[in-house]
Amino acid sequence: MSWRLAVRNAAPTRYYGQVHQPGGRYQVSTPYHAKYFAHELTRMGGSGMERLSRSLFDACVDLNPHQIEAALFAFRSPITEGVLLADEVGLGKTIEAGLVLCEYWAERRRRLLIICPASIRKQWALELSEKFNLPSVILDAKAYRIAQASGLANPFEAQSVVVITSMHFASSRAADIRSVQWDLAIIDVMNKRRNAYRESNRMGQNIRWALQHCRKALLTATPLQNSLLELYGLSTVIDDHLFGNLPSFREQYVRRGGNLKELRERLQVFSRRTLRRQVLEYIQYTERRAITRPFRPTDDEQNLYEAVSAFLQREDTYALPKQQRHLTTLIVRKLLASSPGAVAATLETMRDRLVSMRDGR
Secondary structure, three states: OOOEEOHHHOOOOOOOEEEEEOOEEEEEOOHHHHHHHHHHHHHOOOOOHHHHHOOOOOOOOOOOHHHHHHHHHHHHOOOOOEEEEOOOOOOOHHHHHHHHHHHHHHOOOOOEEEEEOHHHHHHHHHHHHHHHOOOEEEOOHHHHHHHHHOOOOOHHHHOOOEEEEEHHHHHHOHHHHHOOOOOEEEEOOHHHHOOOOOOOOHHHHHHHHHOOOOOEEEEOOOOOOOOOHHHHHHHHHHOOOOOOOHHHHHHHHHOOOOOHHHHHHHHHHHEEOOOHHHOOOOOOOOOOOOOOOOOOOOHHHHHHHHHHHHHHOOOOOOOOOOOOHHHHHHHHHHHHHHOHHHHHHHHHHHHHHHHHHHOOO
16 A cells, blocks of 8 residues: 655644545544654655655646756755755746755655845745745734734744745844754855855855754855856855865966866865756747847937936935935946936936925925
């Protein structure tokens, strides 16, 4: 008789799983049975595809070979502190992380954390729910205060679903995160913390410290942009001892005559990167061709451009806040290059702000 466990369908407190049996289906309603079948799933062991497939039979996602290989790499990597998944943009790093989360959840290792930019927290929650049927909670400052008001000293500790939080909030609550024995932590868009080895990068330092003793999966499409030291910075988030100290890394790989072949070999141990050109066999991308067309502004458009440019260059204006002056100037110039209508609304907002300042509001 064969048994299959769908533990991901479980609500965290009242309903723990479903057992699928040939010829019928019934519910398991106690924590004991859920843990028993999770233990059986883990005891059966297996490796590679066999291990992964048992936890994905109710997932709603079309998998590509490179995504499966990346998930398997994360499982079998000898670096116990974690891996770096660095596929190019659009190749599905979120899917790869979801595969790993599914296996951990099915094996009942459910202390799972996702740290990402605040703008994509809801996107992560939606992906986990729709594609992998994984329950999650977004933990932000408001939810944190509500949980503490209900008597929870550390809301991170009290969660029994996948916890999603922003990088800024994770940095501010680093001590609370460190106190939890996480089974796995996913850090998305890690390229923003490539310089985590620098003491001046307080956010990167805090996240490194908070997750120092748990397994991690770092996701980034651009692990390297300006300097090889950025690779060193990412490695320190996984494990401080992957490349030794900073002077040693500089001496071996950064300075003239550095051993780049050895660096590539050492990176292959804990990092995996797939390029778009490597998956064209089974993923058809739309071919994009840039077409340049000449454009000549009308006299009115040219006069508007010169007038707005002169206005932005004025030093004695209250229309541009001092702290955001450079950013506001860039935004206005970008809108100005689009069309007169696009920049009109922004200019009207500036005018209304000046009127409010004049009237003392």
